[in-house]
Amino acid sequence: MKKFTIDLFVNNRFGVLNRITGLYCKRAYNIESIQAGPTEIPGCTKIEIVSTGDDYMRTQVISQLEKLYDVRKVELLSEMDGE
Template sequence: MQKRVFQLLVDNTSGVLSRISGLFSRRGYNIESITAGVTADPRFTRITIVTSGDEDILEQIEKQVGKLVDVRDIKELDPEDSVYRELVLVKVKVDPKKRLETRQGVEFLANNFRAKIIDVGAENLIVEFTGNHSKVNALIQRFTEEYEVLELARTGITGLGRGIENVTYIED
């Protein structure tokens, strides 16, 4: 079983995400993560999909997604030639009696991961971190080992290919 990251450039129209995810569900393919956002050109949305399967299934996914009407371009983002990032928010419980001690510990851990405390509540702290998938997993593991994690939210992977060779230009 292999994992692949596909980057799609699609028309920014209603229902496009539903059509793409519908293709995955109809075919029984798994989406491990999916992110979407408008590009510098508001006519288009960039979607990053992480999926897994054997070589034949992954080739089928690429071909079938590429045939969808709204899909203007599809590329596999090779880990060696791409930059991947993921955002995570972690809400940690804080005992009011140990507030200073907990905050200092969280700040120390956050600084080691280049994370930052973005919200301080009466009984909790929220930490924000952006990094590659393995660093996000390492940060989460450390926080769950050392603190009571109340909530956690992850965006899933988004990415871009390095350099300018693979930039897609859409002409009208």
């Protein structure tokens, strides 16, 4: 299993974080940590999610996140080998 970090830039609207975490929940994927904060762009929030999973899980999560309506951008930041 690998630990990886995904950065999301999302529209700051009601229920966005719920839809993102719901996507993980439906697929029984684990979130190690999650952080959210403002950006320089008005109405845009940056969310950083650290997860653990294999290559298939990582690819699926990124693909599904990109399909969410209020998600502007998805970036894979880093990968580390887990224990």
